[in-house]
Structures are given as C-alpha cells and as structure tokens.
Amino acid sequence: MTHYTHWFIRARLKTRQLLLVVALAEERNIHRAAEVLNMTQPAASKLLKDLEDVLEVSLFDRSPKGMIPTWSGEALIRHARVALASLNLAFDEVQSLKLGQFGSVNVGAITTPAITVLPLAVAELKRTHPNLHVVVHVDTSDVLHRGLCQGNHDFLIARLFATHDKTALTFGALADEPAAAVVRSGHPLLEADSLCLRDMVDRPWIVPPEGTVLRHRFDLMFHGQGIAPPANLIETTAVLFITKMVVECDAICLLAADVARYYEALGVVKPLPIELPCNMDAFGVITRTDLAMSPAATLMLDAVRRVAANVYGG
Numbered sequence: 001m002t003h004y005t006h007w008f009i010r011a012r013l014k015t016r017q018l019l020l021v022v023a024l025a026e027e028r029n030i031h032r033a034a035e036v037l038n039m040t041q042p043a044a045s046k047l048l049k050d051l052e053d054v055l056e057v058s059l060f061d062r063s064p065k066g067m068i069p070t071w072s073g074e075a076l077i078r079h080a081r082v083a084l085a086s087l088n089l090a091f092d093e094v095q096s097l098k099l100g101q102f103g104s105v106n107v108g109a110i111t112t113p114a115i116t117v118l119p120l121a122v123a124e125l126k127r128t129h130p131n132l133h134v135v136v137h138v139d140t141s142d143v144l145h146r147g148l149c150q151g152n153h154d155f156l157i158a159r160l161f162a163t164h165d166k167t168a169l170t171f172g173a174l175a176d177e178p179a180a181a182v183v184r185s186g187h188p189l190l191e192a193d194s195l196c197l198r199d200m201v202d203r204p205w206i207v208p209p210e211g212t213v214l215r216h217r218f219d220l221m222f223h224g225q226g227i228a229p230p231a232n233l234i235e236t237t238a239v240l241f242i243t244k245m246v247v248e249c250d251a252i253c254l255l256a257a258d259v260a261r262y263y264e265a266l267g268v269v270k271p272l273p274i275e276l277p278c279n280m281d282a283f284g285v286i287t288r289t290d291l292a293m294s295p296a297a298t299l300m301l302d303a304v305r306r307v308a309a310n311v312y313g314g
Contacts, residue, residue: 016047017050019037021080023036024060025069028066030044048060059073078149081151085151086291089106104132104294105294105300107300108137108157109144109157110159115262116262117307124306125299129299134300140212141158141161142164145286154297155300156285157285170288170289171285171286174282176279179218179256180257180261180276181200181253181255182253182260184246184247184248189252197221201229203251204233206233206242206254208237210235218254220278224277243268243269246268247269253269
C-alpha cells in the first residue's frame with residue numbers, strides 16, 4: 001500500500017490557497033484578490049496566514065506599491081500556476097473522454113515548424129484519431145517557454161536560449177534555420193548581377209523588432225562586413241502585415257528561409273538572388289520531465305518526430 005506523506009496533505013493545503021497566491025501576484029492587493037475569488041477580505045487574509053504558517057515563510061511583503069511577492073512567494077506562485085493549469089487540463093481531458101473523444105493536446109511552435117512540420121503531423125494524427133482535439137499556438141520562443149512552464153502547453157517546437165530556465169526541460173534539436181531576403185514580384189533588385197549587402201543597405205527593410213534572435217543576427221550580418229545596418233526599417237512580427245507590405249512597396253523583408261519558401265510557393269514574394277550570412281540557432285522539441293505526458297500528447301509528439309525526420313532528416 002502506498003503511503004501518501006506529501007507536505008500538502010499534512011498541511012491540508014486548499015486549492016483556494018493556490019488561487020489566492022496567484023490572484024495576489026496579479027492584483028497586488030488583498031481586497032481585489034478577495035473580490036476576484038468571490039470571498040471576503042478576512043477570509044483571504046486567513047487563508048494566506050495559514051499557508052505562511054505551514055511553510056514558515058513570508059510569501060508577500062506589504063509595501064506602498066501593494067503586496068510584493070518574496071523569493072519564496074515567487075517560487076510558490078510559479079508552481080501554483082502549473083498546478084492549477086494541470087488541474088484544468090485534467091478536467092478538459094476527462095470531459096473529452098466523456099464526449100467520446102480521445103483527449104486533447106496543446107502544442108506551441110515558432111513559425112517555421114508551424115508551417116513545415118505541424119500541418120503534416122496533425123494531418124497524420126487526425127487520419128487515425130479524428131476525435132482528438134488539437135490546439136496549436138504559434139508565437140516566439142520566449143512566450144512559448146513561459147506557457148510551457150505554466151502548464152499551458154504539452155510540448156513545444158521552439159528554441160531554448162541561455163536565458164531560459166532549463167530546470168525539468170529536455171531539448172531535442174531538429175534543424176538550424178537560415179534566413180532569406182524576399183521582395184515583391186518585379187522588384188528591381190531581382191535583376192541585379194552579383195547582389196551583395198552593400199547594394200541593399202540603403203533600401204527599406206521589414207525586420208523583426210530589437211531583442212529578437214533574427215534581428216540580432218541581421219545587425220551582425222552587416223557589422224560583419226564593416227557596414228552599418230540599414231536605418232530605413234519597419235519592425236514587426238505580424239505575418240499578415242508583412243506579406244501585404246512586401247507586395248505594396250519596394251521593401252526587402254527578412255524571413256526564415258522555410259517561411260520565405262512557403263510564401264514564394266503561394267506566389268506572394270520572390271527571394272533575392274543572394275545567400276545571406278545569417279543563421280539562427282537550432283529549434284527543436286522541448287518537453288517537461290516533471291509532468292507525465294498524456295496519451296494524446298504522446299501520440300502528437302511521436303507524429304511530430306516522424307514528420308520532422310522526413311522533412312529535416314535524421
């Protein structure tokens with residue numbers, strides 16, 4: 001017989017206490033947090049005090065700016081968010097099974113694998129499990145990483161940076177990601193002979209915002225050839241705006257090479273005849289080691305790996 005001796009069982013931890021610390025982290029005010037949770041302020045204060053007494057630490061500092069989480073508070077808030085997200089996922093999975101569905105899976109991906117790997121993997125999985133509920137969230141690696149740590153995604157196809165907390169994470173590289181320069185059909189640079197970066201520096205560019213990996217590599221590309229980066233810039237990551245803007249003007253757009261090929265196949269853009277010395281770090285599959293993956297997520301991950309092996313090799 002298994003004996004459950006977890007601290008939270010001995011402490012009679014309440015779900016409302018987890019909800020309270022998360023609400024306090026967001027509201028920074030005990031009165032507003034209590035209102036959000038539909039309880040009285042004295043009840044909220046007692047729940048917090050009981051939790052702090054059990055843990056023998058202060059979770060929040062009272063200041064003129066409100067209730068500020070201590071280091072211990074930040075740690076508990078982070079894990080409380082994960083625990084609550086996991087409970088929500090458990091409920092969703094049970095409801096799916098009640099409706100005769102196999103379950104659900106939530107995948108986060110950056111743009112390139114979202115158009116090269118995921119559509120094929122989802123299509124393959126849907127052929128054998130049509131009732132499986134699939135959610136795909138496309139965003140930057142930083143945003144997706146936060147979502148994974150908060151329990152909002154089952155796994156990611158993204159990058160893992162030095163700044164990311166890698167505790168309880170695994171990373172399996174899939175592919176490097178070169179960049180390409182694209183323009184509208186009929187752009188004068190398409191006919192240029194021996195095109196080089198100096199020919200492009202005074203042109204308008206559509207690039208990712210500062211702070212992104214691709215933008216950093218874009219600037220380094222020019223600095224590496226002793227050229228100041230272009231000053232005539234439009235900064236955005238909005239794909240619909242980018243594709244429309246390229247068609248409407250003579251701007252050069254910096255895209256991941258696979259994304260550029262996708263839009264070229266649709267007849268939206270044309271690649272310039274130059275190989276850019278601009279590559280991003282490898283992206284890959286990121287999973288958590290501290291949470292068991294659901295059967296639906298495991299099937300999705302297996303499909304992703306099969307498709308990735310065909311698309312990228314290895």
